[in-house]
Amino acid sequence: MKRLIISLVMVALIIAFSISNTVTLYNVRGELNEHLNNMAQKLEGGEAQDVVEDTQQFQQLWLDREEKLVRFIRHTDLEQITWDCARLPYLAKYGDMAELTAEINRIQLQINHLWETQVPRIRTVF
């Protein structure tokens, strides 16, 4: 009986932990996408100067959020985003707007892909 109770508690904790991680990833994705969309809109609107600071903030934001994600997501997937984020401030500062826009889009796709691969669906489970 004791073992059964321990097992049921473990299953409940695993489920709770999984839900918590999914919610964390959802919130992080929303936060980062909002930032990225703002930057993309500013670039389209010709406000390139404002984007420099935004890219630095975004990089810092990603580094903070990565601390939480690294506990349950493959590190190689997160590292790719980290490397791409490192390029943003310099692309913004030294004026390569086309590259910057492409990089923002790429990071957005990577973040969405992270979400898609972590959510339990038929195609991700199988």
Next chain:
Amino acid sequence: MSIFFLRTLILYIIIVFSLRVMGKRHLGELEPSEFVVAIMISNIATLPIEDTNIPLVAGIVPILALVSFEVIISSIGLRCKIVRKLVSGNPIIIIRDGVIDQKKMRELRYSIDDLLEQLRSKDVFDIADVAYAIVETTGQLSVFPKYPNRAVTNQDLNLPEPSCANSPQMVLICDGELVPDTLNYCNLREDWLQKTLEKQGVKQKDVFLMTCNQAANYHLVLRDDKKSGKKEGESA
């Protein structure tokens, strides 16, 4: 390097805990589902150790999940025969009344060599000596010999039963440490133990192993550096 070490340590603790939760079974007596879980745990545990890009949680969660499912399914199996049958199967009688059931052997893919090997491991070298042989769900063969080939028992010889014959020797002192439960089991007190040790001229801390039963028959083994030939037990 330290990451490998720490991960190995953490996973070792998790696996030991998991095996404790699964319960005591000798590796050779595992049910098929338990065997599968044991193999999977060993494979899963190596992944986060080998590759530090994989989060440790990716090893811990599957291990704990597998163990939990195994315990839950086996608990359900205790109450539901259908589940038990689905998960573990049924024991199969392959020798009945001395006759080999060849059809059952074919169904089990059990060859003559397998059968003879299993019989030899049970100290049966003549198949004609076997009345019943059952292949258990663990794959082990249980053998019921024919009457003339069974070991003689005390009952067969009408030997009188000595007192406390059914009382096994239990560990009373282990590596100098007293086991209080054994003292209670033997209905003895600490002063008896102290007097016995004094009679042997030893102290408790000098004892490597002392066993005792309810008839106060004891066996004493001293530590290597304290041996003085006083090892045989005496009844009280």
